[in-house]
Amino acid sequence: MTGKHASRPGRPRSDIDGRALDVALGHLVAHGYTGLSVDAVAQEAGVAKTTLYRRWPTKDHLAVAVIARMQDAVEVPDTGDIRADLTDYLEQIALGLNRMRRAGRPDEAADDPSAGLVAELAVAAARHNDIGELLRAVFAQRNAVVLAVLERARQRGELRPDTEPEVLFDQLAGALYYRLLVTGQPIDRAYAQRLVHSALTGVLPAIEE
Amino acid sequence: MTGKHASRPGRPRSDIDGRALDVALGHLVAHGYTGLSVDAVAQEAGVAKTTLYRRWPTKDHLAVAVIARMQDAVEVPDTGDIRADLTDYLEQIALGLNRMRRAGRPDEAADDPSAGLVAELAVAAARHNDIGELLRAVFAQRNAVVLAVLERARQRGELRPDTEPEVLFDQLAGALYYRLLVTGQPIDRAYAQRLVHSALTGVLPAIEE
Amino acid sequence: MTGKHASRPGRPRSDIDGRALDVALGHLVAHGYTGLSVDAVAQEAGVAKTTLYRRWPTKDHLAVAVIARMQDAVEVPDTGDIRADLTDYLEQIALGLNRMRRAGRPDEAADDPSAGLVAELAVAAARHNDIGELLRAVFAQRNAVVLAVLERARQRGELRPDTEPEVLFDQLAGALYYRLLVTGQPIDRAYAQRLVHSALTGVLPAIEE
């Protein structure tokens, strides 16, 4: 019982994933989701299509894998200053989104404000239950950290006791996605600041009481 | 004032749009975006494929037309009670989104929380510039009314003078889309209320000043 | 009873044929038979498609009309020297065929030895009985003159009494078409001479008797 897992019979899988995902990524950013063809990836990566399908049962799965790998760990700052922390965090997310926004757009449409890849991801999630579950799990995990930060801020009195961290975060993240997918307006640090300010402060007159 | 439009030469267009869009809508809700085939629509609507392509240069365009027609006029309440008005409005939007959420899901996935159609729309917008522009225009127009309502509320003192209506609205609408497309959580009246409350009131402790 | 035919009621046909045929001819020589589109001809000639179809019930009919008009009267020489006369006549035919051989070939295929138009004509004749009859009538009429010349030559002793003019002419004309359509070899005056020589003289040894 030396090894971790009993070595199964037959030839072991070669280390192909890396090469394939690299090539796929290239196609994805160069020609967008539609322009990502499994045949092309196979040929360019010097890999048999069969092999690709053995690992990713679907083009969608492959694409998701590519993007998942692309998702570098976003650090959640927790300095005690909730306003600054949120702003920083949102800016990081915005950076990632903006990167995908530019993918697959022809040069002439370089300023195209839409965001194909993110939407394709949602589509893939809708097409395959497993992808949906996977993505939701990923997001849940990622968000859990932020929600914890918010919760701590609430407990130490930085946020009102009746604050619902989840709703608050929906407002913040949602605004980013809304701009990305629907209105197409820019999402940058300046916007993140305004957003955080509005969400934290609220918009009711101070003369409330 | 002889007439609004001089009758143009050539055979007038027959009233095909309605029938075609009806059929297309049926397919969309029954089998989802992928299951919408131009050939099938043509055949079922008793229309030549050529004719369809004469009006909608692409399957994407057809689908957008279907959904655009589906978008019944959402009324924007303006009673003077901004909290109630916003809640009502958001609920209406949520209703529309939920309707699309159920479209094209196989029965086994009836409870699938994802929302293919909306995402497909975003994808279509990313694929064809004209669709993107169209959609953004539609949304801009629809939102303009709400923004006006918010602006009035601000001017009559219901909202703080430094309120940015646009940001505020991003938070509200964005949250809905975020739940629909990303987290898959439900969007109903109860959520709309919590959302409006959080956004209006903010989350900072009242003892602030 | 003044005119040849009682003038019919309704607007008389305008003089469109010329323009239409001109345009069609242009397309035919420029892009070949397939490249001849009725829509294009209509538009370019500033004529309604309906009008075209009123005169030529089919694209085939139109094309035949074009080529028929192209067929300038070939004169049949009858000097008494049957060998020279035949050679001259064949050369004229060869000229016409060569002209059609070049039609619709892209430049790179300028030396393409095939002859689309002539074949298309035969195809059209096969598709529509009326075209077939028309073409055969035209050819019959044209050939009648040559056959008469041959017959006269036979009667005045220039050809053997048992000569069958029709068979003889088949050999001559047939050879040209065979080269044009099948082998693709050139047809020029030199060939016409060799051909006539062979057909007239025969190939059996003179020591025959």
Next chain:
Amino acid sequence: MTGKHASRPGRPRSDIDGRALDVALGHLVAHGYTGLSVDAVAQEAGVAKTTLYRRWPTKDHLAVAVIARMQDAVEVPDTGDIRADLTDYLEQIALGLNRMRRAGRPDEAADDPSAGLVAELAVAAARHNDIGELLRAVFAQRNAVVLAVLERARQRGELRPDTEPEVLFDQLAGALYYRLLVTGQPIDRAYAQRLVHSALTGVLPAIEE
């Protein structure tokens, strides 16, 4: 001498050609060239359209393949009696041509003297250079045998020394094609005999010298 061909990698081609060509042949003779639809062939042969296009890049290519296969080996008799040999050979060719003459004609036009298929072949040759080359090669090869026979006849004195075999053969084969494609007259054994007689003997009076 390990083997004629190293077994190439990949799934070997299934034996589809036969079935496809059979079906295509059926359509061709039943409904003519226009009535030959790739979709129909695919469906009837139980073959994917894609697969057909993988082998025959064009409907034209498919049709040519059908006819090429149909071209059963024509034997060239070489008994030493050039007159009889030629007659027999021409009759064989005539048989093949007559078979194609009947293809694709509606019953009412059963006696239609035209010959669509042959012409379509010529058209296909004009449309695609590769088909043209192929066909010319086929014909060249087939004719080479006859030309050799003629040459031998010349050398052994059955034909005059100055005989040009090629020109002679043009006259014979050409006459058949001419009748088939242009005049529409019958081509049978009787005609072959008259043809050969005329071509061999010539038509000049014997009193020539």
Next chain:
DNA sequence: CAATAAGCGAGACGGTACGTCACGTCTTGAT
């Protein structure tokens, strides 16, 4: 001179087929 009949331009429509693309499955032989 009005009624009628046909010609015409413009363009929408139905229909049929073509050729293409990409996905995902399969069948080989070789490692």
Next chain:
DNA sequence: ATCAAGACGTGACGTACCGTCTCGCTTATTG
């Protein structure tokens, strides 16, 4: 058991062109 190679089925897409139709307008002949 995996891999490379590549053929195959499937389904749809978008295109092209033909020939028919439906308008409104124009130009002739006829009563």
